[in-house]
Amino acid sequence: MKSVFYWSPILDSVTGQFKKAEVQAGMPAYNFGDVLGIDILQGVTNRRFAYGPIRTADIFVTGTTGQLIEMHGGAKEGAVIAGIGTDPRKETKIDWQTFYDVRLVRGPLTRKRWQLSKDTPLGDPGLLAKEVFGEFDYEHEIGFVRHFKDRTAVPAEVLKADRAIIIDAGRPPSDVIPEIASCELIVTSSLHGAIVADSYGIPWRRHSAGVGLDLKWNDYQLAVEDRGVSGLCEDIQRVLRDI
Numbered sequence: 715m716k717s718v719f720y721w722s723p724i725l726d727s728v729t730g731q732f733k734k735a736e737v738q739a740g741m742p743a744y745n746f747g748d749v750l751g752i753d754i755l756q757g758v759t760n761r762r763f764a765y766g767p768i769r770t771a772d773i774f775v776t777g778t779t780g781q782l783i784e785m786h787g788g789a790k791e792g793a794v795i796a797g798i799g800t801d802p803r804k805e806t807k808i809d810w811q812t813f814y815d816v817r818l819v820r821g822p823l824t825r826k827r828w829q830l831s832k833d834t835p836l837g838d839p840g841l842l843a844k845e846v847f848g849e850f851d852y853e854h855e856i857g858f859v860r861h862f863k864d865r866t867a868v869p870a871e872v873l874k875a876d877r878a879i880i881i882d883a884g885r886p887p888s889d890v891i892p893e894i895a896s897c898e899l900i901v902t903s904s905l906h907g908a909i910v911a912d913s914y915g916i917p918w919r920r921h922s923a924g925v926g927l928d929l930k931w932n933d934y935q936l937a938v939e940d941r942g943v944s945g946l947c948e949d950i951q952r953v954l955r956d957i
Contacts, residue, residue, distance in 0.1 A: 715762060715763065715764050716763055716764070716772040716773060716957075717763065717764045717765060717766025717770065717771045717772050717773070718751065718752045718755060718763045718764070718765065718766060718771060718772070718773045718774070718775055719765070719766050719767065719768050719771035719773070719774055719779065719789075720748045720749045720751060720752055720765065720775070720776065720777065720779075721745065721748045721777055721779065721782060722743060722744065722745070722748065722749070723736055723741040723742055723743070723744075723745060723862065723884070724736045724737050724741050724742075724743055726767075727767065727768045727782055727786055728767055728768060728769060728786055729767060730765065730766070730767035742862050742882075742884030742885065743884075744884055744885055744886055745861075745862055745883060745884060746883045746884070746885060746886065746887050746889075746890040746891075746904075746906060747776060747777065747840065747883065747904060747905060747906025747907075747909070748776060748777040748779075749886065749887060750776055750839075750840050750843070750887045750906060750910075751774075751775030751776030751777070751797065751839050751840070752765070752775065753846065753887050753888070754775065754776070754839045754840065754842050754843070754846050754954070755773070755775055755796075755839070755954055755957065757842070757845070757846030757847075758842060758845070758846065758951060758954040758955060759954060759955060759957060768782060768783060768786050768789060769786065769787070769788070769789060769790060770790055771789065771790070771793060772790075772793060772794060773793065773794045773796060773957060774789065774793060774794070774795050774796065774797075774798045775796050775797045775798065775839050775954075776797055776798060776838060776839055776840060776906075777798055777799070778798070778799050778800060778801065778820075778927065778930050779798040779799075779800075780798055780799060780800025780801070780806075780810075780824065780828070781800050781801045781804060783808070784800075784804070784806060784807065784808060788808060788813070789814065791813055791814070792813075792814065792815055793814050793815065794814075794815045794817060794957060795810070795814050795815065795816040795817060795818070795819065796817050796818045796839070796953055796954060796957060797818045797819070797820060797837065797838055797839040797950065797953075798819065798820060798824075799819060799820030799821060799823075799824040799838075799930055799933050799934075800824050800827055800828070801927060801929065801930070802823040802824060802826065802827040802929050802933065803929060804827075806827060806828060806829075808828075810828040810829070810830065811828070811829065811830055811831070816828070816830060816834060817834075817835070817953045817956075817957075818834070818835045818836070818837060818839075818949065818950060818953040818954075819834060819835075819836060820836065820837070820838050820930070820933050820934055820937065821836055821838075821932075821933030821934050821935075821936050821937040822836060822933070822936050822937060822940065823929060823932060823933040823936065824933055835949040835950075835952075835953055836937040836940065836941065836946065836949070837937055837941070837946035837947070837949055837950040838906075838909050838934055838937075838946075838950075839950050839954060840906050840909040840910055840913065841909060841912060841913045841943060841946055841947050841950060842913065842947060842950055842951065842954075843887075843891055843895075843909075843910045843913040843914070844895070844913045844914050845913075845947075845951075847887070847888075847891045847892070847895070849895065849914075850892050850895040850896050851896065852896060852897070852898055853877070853879075853896040853897075854877045854878060854879045854893075854896050854897045854898065855875045855876060855877040855878060855897070855898055855899065856871065856872055856875045856877070856878045856879075856897060856898065856899045856900070856901065857872075857878070857879045857880075857881050857893060857894060857896070857897035857899070857900050857901070858872040858878070858879070858880050858881060858900075858901045858902070858921070859881045859883055859890075859894060859900060859901070859902035859903065859904045859907030860880060860881065860882055860883060860903060860904070861883055861902075861903040861904040861907075862882070862883050862884035864903040864904075864921075866903070866921070868880060869901050869921055871901065872901060879893055879896070879897065881893045881894060881907070883904040883906070883907065890910075891910055894907060894910045894911060894914070894916070895910070895914045895916070897911075897916060898916070899916065899917055899918070899919075900916055900917070900918040900919070901918070901919050901920075901921050902918055902919075902920060902921060903920070903921045903922070905930060905931055905934060908920065908931075908934075909934065912938065912943050913943070913947075915943075
């Protein structure tokens with residue numbers, strides 16, 4: 715069984731072991747956007763995948779994981795890169811195109827930073843959420859997707875709404891996605907809150923809470939502007955089905 719790396723607040727990225735201090739502090743086991751990739755990959759391929767630590771994993775699918783790979787001394791040679799991004803402000807010390815099997819990256823800022831071919835497909839696999847998780851009825855006028863690090867006040871427009879829901883992103887995708895899909899409008903401090911909203915055709919607005927890089931939002935949105943959601947989904951499906 716091939717393995718997929720995803721970042722978790724309570725797992726050591728190198729060893730894959732639980733981080734005792736974070737567990738005792740009550741940190742969530744998930745950041746739904748990071749773990750979403752393995753669910754999408756399993757849904758698209760109809761195959762099972764295991765979790766793998768960053769240095770030994772076979773596949774990298776979602777999240778701003780490129781900078782983690784650099785930080786921890788690299789992933790294994792030939793690992794499949796299929797949808798992750800990086801911090802485009804930082805110089806890379808890795809020849810990504812030579813050392814890894816790069817099939818898809820989140821957006822053009824990541825593609826440029828890694829000096830990849832302009833033919834390298836773009837897109838975040840989270841855009842396939844609707845295909846994998848299905849449709850849900852609207853129940854809420856507005857939903858606020860709160861990044862697990864977001865400690866800011868709930869936006870006033872959410873508090874004033876008659877049918878509102880606060881969606882905690884520190885849970886598994888199977889809990890978070892139905893709640894996002896049940897909303898007519900999404901306000902989000904989580905990038906994958908916006909990506910899943912785009913998957914379902916739900917309008918969204920970013921709530922800037924001082925968490926997450928502006929550049930990762932720009933990376934994703936530039937890809938959408940270039941290809942459109944439907945175009946990106948076609949490319950993502952093609953890439954993931956060939957893994």
